[in-house]
Amino acid sequence: MPDLYPPVSFYYLVSFNGVGDKTIDTRFQSVSGLSAEVTTETYKEGGENRFEHILPVRSSYSNLTLKRGLVKDSDLIKWFTDTFDTMQVQPVTLDILLLNEEGEPLVSWNVVHAWPKKWSVSDFDAEKSSIAIETLELHYRTFSINS
Numbered sequence: 001m002p003d004l005y006p007p008v009s010f011y012y013l014v015s016f017n018g019v020g021d022k023t024i025d026t027r028f029q030s031v032s033g034l035s036a037e038v039t040t041e042t043y044k045e046g047g048e049n050r051f052e053h054i055l056p057v058r059s060s061y062s063n064l065t066l067k068r069g070l071v072k073d074s075d076l077i078k079w080f081t082d083t084f085d086t087m088q089v090q091p092v093t094l095d096i097l098l099l100n101e102e103g104e105p106l107v108s109w110n111v112v113h114a115w116p117k118k119w120s121v122s123d124f125d126a127e128k129s130s131i132a133i134e135t136l137e138l139h140y141r142t143f144s145i146n147s
Contacts, residue, residue, distance in 0.1 A: 007106050011099045014066065018092045019079045029133065031096060033064040034109055034143060063117060063137050070121060070132040080116040080136065091115045113141035
């Protein structure tokens with residue numbers, strides 16, 4: 001029997017294939033950027049002035065953004081800094097799994113050919129009592145959805 005309610009979005013897991021095996025690198029505060037869009041091209045037909053043809057050209061994907069509390073010892077951050085230091089990109093595949101209340105996958109996204117694009121840390125402010133958040137931004141080629 002199918003579920004009548006949509007799943008919650010706060011119980012998930014991110015798994016990097018080929019970047020260490022520390023469980024700390026699977027825990028993120030937020031994941032965003034799983035989106036696809038078809039870019040289009042406009043074609044104006046001679047003699048037809050009522051409309052323009054809009055044709056699909058290719059799919060494009062936004063960057064994947066992962067946020068978490070700042071981690072000192074991380075294979076994931078080493079992968080990022082190695083990329084920034086040497087400019088040798090080592091793309092990986094990663095899985096994002098949305099879990100049910102038993103911790104079993106409901107839906108998963110397989111993100112292909114992901115590589116580090118940007119790393120940043122939140123502002124340090126003595127007037128706020130917040131934790132330091134690091135933001136990891138990845139470029140990726142495509143993703144597939146598995147349910």
